[in-house]
Structure formats: structure tokens, C-alpha cells
Amino acid sequence: MSADKDSLEKFYGKEVILADRELVESGSDEILKDADKEDIAFLVVGDPFGATTHTDLIIRARELGIKVEAIHNASVMNAVGACGLQLYKFGQTISMVFFTETWKPDSWYDKIMENRKIGLHTLILLDIKVKEQSIENLARGRKIYEPPRYMNISTACKQLIEIEKKRKERCYTVDTPCVTISRLGSPSQKFKAGTLRELAEYDSGEPLHSLVMLGRQVHDLELEYLYDYVDDKDKFRLDVEADQEHFRPPPWVPPEEEDSDY
């Protein structure tokens, strides 16, 4: 992310072709051309298996009898551990897209609910709009692209609050604690912990950003780590404790005696 085309070409001593979304999603023939005869490298940000389109490219290569070797890399899917929450207590990851006046997809709400019901944290990946056309330019077939847009923390939190207000299933509240992760892996990397309501007013600065909504299973060690990112330690602890009452399972009751041959 921090290297441009020129520095990559200097580093590798080879020409680097910029693969935009269009090329990756529909130009697999072009990418795989002659790859059975010479070495072709496909460079990605993060881990190569983080995106379905990459898996698709490997399947396509296999079908053509092209040998593929994947070099793994750090990815937000594991580097998110830098915020202090334990990786093995994350549930399924969700993606949040920019809402429009008429399009506010919220299928992620059910996934957060599933994670929260069993006490797990949810990693929320925020929308990136690069090389998008306006509806007008798209309709007129003009290849004019909008400036890139990256969702910030405030927008993400406001969208989360908007959908809870609409769905009213108490998946979370405005007081549910979250952790923000900005510019992960870069020198200006920054974390911030607070409630949804607080983070809806947070200025997260330059992209990229991700957000984690806490689950009930917050260990003391995790909490200790997060204290470094909060404005008011005592308030945050109380927020976490209050949120833990959400979906707390009922107390354990010993099962009734069963028939021995059951």
C-alpha cells in the first residue's frame, strides 16, 4: 500500500502492470496468457486468499494446467490482532458498503447478530470505491471515473446505528463498545476504542480504516490492552460490562436424570 508502481518496478527489476478491478474480475485470460510457459506474478495487497476473485483466478489457472504458487502475507484478517483483541475470538467478518438514498443493504446485521449471540468479536471491513463511474457516466458509456472514496469510522458507525434503529432487534446499542483500526501496518497506524455513539463523532483521519465490534467474550487481558486507546478507562470498562449483559446465556441448570437406555 505504501509502495507506488515505480518503486515496485525498481525493487523487482521488472515491469509492473497495474491490475484494476476490471482487469482482475474479467481479464483472467489476459493475466494467465503464456503463464504456462513463463513466470507471471500477481501482486496483491494483503493475503492472496483474502478475495474471492483471487481464488477464482487460481481455479481458472488450474483448469488451464498452469502451476500456481501462493506466497502468503499479513492481512487485516490477522493483523487486526494488533488492536489487542484475541484472534481466536472473532466470528465471521462482514463488509459494509456506502449507503445511498435508495440502497442501504443490511444483510451484515444478521451476521453480527450471529457473532454477538455467541459472544464473538466482529471485524467490519469498510467500503472502498476506486475507479467507480457515476450513474450518468455509466449510462452514457463514458469511462470517466469518480475520485476514490474510502469509508471512514464515523460513516460506518452512523450506518450501524441507522440499521439498528430500523431493525430494532437489539443486536447492539449506541453504547456497544468498538475498536477502530486506522492505517493498519503503516507508521501512522492508530487505534481508538469507544462506544458506537462516541465513534460516530470520531475523526479517523486518512484511510484505510476497519472497525471491530466487541463480543461478550472480552478477556481481562484484552480489556487491559484496549485501555490504551480510550479517553476514560472507567467509563469504557462500565460500557463493556453493560454490553456483556447482551445475549448473556441463562445460568447453567443441571439436566434432568435421563433413562439409562436413552
Add this chain to the structure above:
Amino acid sequence: MSADKDSLEKFYGKEVILADRELVESGSDEILKDADKEDIAFLVVGDPFGATTHTDLIIRARELGIKVEAIHNASVMNAVGACGLQLYKFGQTISMVFFTETWKPDSWYDKIMENRKIGLHTLILLDIKVKEQSIENLARGRKIYEPPRYMNISTACKQLIEIEKKRKERCYTVDTPCVTISRLGSPSQKFKAGTLRELAEYDSGEPLHSLVMLGRQVHDLELEYLYDYVDDKDKFRLDVEADQEHFRPPPWVPPEEEDSDY
């Protein structure tokens, strides 16, 4: 994992001190000694945030006012995507330890159940016993260590089957499909897909190994990818389809009309 102490020292041009479990878990003072005055690097396999003891070390450093910078790395937690299952459909990760005659911990069973109920895949990390003392040597205070032991796929599958037989909650069956990951990231990396029963007889070769139990949410693209690792494609597809009936949610029924002011 593939570099020894000598080659690391040659690469870094510095002395490398082998940090065993004992040093990492109870020797933080030794590790952090003078780290406020000079650069101390703590090298790990995988991502630095993959283990609680590492997070603990950072908290300890912070308390001492020592600045910490983490360099992220690929980890099994994201490299597992190489098996073809999508990372965002994994639930919480579990660890399985070697059973003994008298000690067969199975709290992971409930976690797999939670993941499976909502259709998610479960990454199962297998036990590694390095520098362990026998009970006799431990009792006599003799620092004699047993040879290292790494759990293989067959043992893990047999333990999974044993606990399902004991608990009988039908979290999974012997016909539940799984994917094995052996020597991830090394040139001899290998994947194998099959049912628990089949994999209980699988010879997974040299360590390290991990196992993924599939959830209900198997996408066609994931299945297509896994076909490369199975003996019988049609049988595997039927196994996956049969397993998907497990925990399948009831069909959707439209809600009854609500009062308009509800």
C-alpha cells in the same frame, strides 16, 4: 519455521537467542531488559498477535514505558485461506490438545457447535508439545525433556470422533467433511479433503498440521476448489450436501401483519 538459528544470525548479522516457552512465559523481565535504551527484536513464527503471551509482553513493555512496534506477518489464521475456504466464513478458532487416559478436555466441542449452528467453518489448531517434561521428571525436578510431539490429522480426527460419541449432541458426524492443511507455507504444503472417518485413517506426514471442519455455508466456488483435494469428487459433494442438512435453519415464513403503531 524453515530457518535455523545459524541462518537467522547470518541473515540479521546479529546474535539470536532461542526463546523457549519458559523464557517467553516467565522471563519478560529478561527479554525487556534495557529495551528502553536499545533495539530489541522478538521474533515469532506467524503473526505477533497470534499468542496471548505476546500480547502480554507488549502490555508489560508499555507499563515500563518501552515503545513497541509490531511487524505483521502471515499466520495460519489467514493463510488457512489457501485451502480454498473463504476467510470471512470462519467462526472462532479452537485448539485441540493431546488426550491422555485421564484427561480429555472437550470445551472446544461447544465452540464448534456454536460455529456450526450458524454455518461457519472452524479452524482447529493441533497440539504441539515441545520441551515438555514427563510427570516423573517434573516431580523429581529433573530438567529432562521429552522429544517434541506434533499432533497429526489422524489423531485429531479420532479425538473429534471420540468426543462426539461421548457427548452425542450431533455437533458433527463421522461423515462431516473437513480439509487438512499440512506444512502450510512450505514447499511440501499439502491439502486433503474428506470426511472425519476418512481422515482418521489419513497419513498426513511431517508436521505441522491444521484441520478445518466445514460449516453449512459452503459456496460453489469453495467446493470447486476443494475438489482438487479429494479422492472421489461425487462422493465428496454428496457428503457436503448431507452435512449441510445439519443445523439448516427452518424455511422462512413471512411475519404476521403487525399493528401499525407497534
